[in-house]
Amino acid sequence: MDWSGEISAAAARIAPYLRRTPVMDVVLDGLPVALKLEHLQHTGSFKARGAFNTLLGAPVPAAGLVAASGGNHGAAVAYAARTLGHEARIYVPEMAGPAKIALIERQGADLVVLPGAYANALEAARAYEAETGAAQIHAYDAPLTVAGQGTCMAEWEAQGLEVDTVLIAVGGGGLIAGALAWLGERRKVVAVEPERSCALHAALAAGQPVDVEVAGVAANALGARRIGDICFGLARGITSVTVTDAAITGAQALLWREIRQLVEPAGATALAALTSGAYVPSPGERVAVLICGGNIAPDPLT
């Protein structure tokens, strides 16, 4: 796969619809760190990049789109579908929570909330796909999705990123796969997962993708049962660390206290690796943290 070409094509394709999210240098807990504030993207996470690239990069059937989502992906697909004039059916598990469910509703999607966890929503989405011919938009393990997410790293480099190492939170692996696909060996990428939702960490330990249990404060965003194959193929040999829920909520509080950024737990997970010491930079190593999602619950304004 010519990832560089795919990601460049994605960037050109989605540019009219996406925000160029801001970047900033700060010192947090005494450590200089470069941030990309990707939670300022449409619908509050990087997911809009992959959604637009998927809708623009392949024909959309008359039956429209279907997605299963713990929240952020569903909101992104719903937003992209509405923007581009397609129908979208979104299945969401109750565990997504009221704030994310309301977010998807605001995008005007045909939303179905199902009891239980993500697997139930995925099953329903597959049944809908089979019945109607709607196109299933995968949340992370599809080339157009990965290429779309890769535009985030490409954009960051175009904004003048000057670091040795980038820390990225991992759920199903779409975002980090896009970053690895773009960067190749150019910079070090550190995968950060909650210790209770660590599909990539478990896969790297097992030598192949394996099913994991998912739980914890970031589960509705990072709780993939199994790492995507594309991600696993790109991530062999990378540094992978895990963080506790307490480290995640501590990093969340730090981001609010120090730079007035209120993000969801997944959005603070990569930073938590630094603040908890799960990843300790070498002397002189310059680090960056991708803030990937801001859809916190409960919604502070409702």
Place this chain on the structure above:
Amino acid sequence: MDWSGEISAAAARIAPYLRRTPVMDVVLDGLPVALKLEHLQHTGSFKARGAFNTLLGAPVPAAGLVAASGGNHGAAVAYAARTLGHEARIYVPEMAGPAKIALIERQGADLVVLPGAYANALEAARAYEAETGAAQIHAYDAPLTVAGQGTCMAEWEAQGLEVDTVLIAVGGGGLIAGALAWLGERRKVVAVEPERSCALHAALAAGQPVDVEVAGVAANALGARRIGDICFGLARGITSVTVTDAAITGAQALLWREIRQLVEPAGATALAALTSGAYVPSPGERVAVLICGGNIAPDPLT
């Protein structure tokens, strides 16, 4: 006054201590707008710029510093004093509210909370100044303060701002004075005030600074009883509009919903002029909004 020289000197002086805050182009309510996210500054508002410039631009007496503040200025002075190794006594009125009082406490200042409104705090600060010889750090009507706040506009231009018009919220007038001092006639500046705290609007109507009553959702940040003389001198003839509290809280909600920025009412006041129609850009007029403060109450994480 050579404002251009003063502001350039301020920028050089404070650069090691301040953040270069991010900028971003977005479409809000259908209107393209350039934003500067100055609420990501140290202590959550632009006030740190003036505070550092004041402390670095003139000798600080052994007795240290004293300030009276509705919250943001006090936090900035406390932070700058601690960073530069000075003592700081901060008088705060109860109306500042628990979130801002806690923010000042976290900066390690010698904090005194007084009943009632800002005037009581100012009286106490003046008494402390007379008694101890501490330097009073004015919140807005001093050349070093205005020059410090002016670095925000200078920085924004250096970041590539391409607009005709900049909307800025006004309390005592330090921020807008700095912007006017930097820009001269180069761009149009629109002053935006809450209709219940509009010291500049009233002064422009009266032809001179006059006392006004202050109230409303942004009063602890924008509720100056009288516009600063420096601001008034620079602001003659500019466009001045007022907005309702409902317009301000509506703009606050929009910023959270659309770009996941949770700001205090003062931080959303300039945007409220656009979203409420208090200021309607001409066809083709490109506009920018300065987001000046993020210290919302109640604190969403406590």
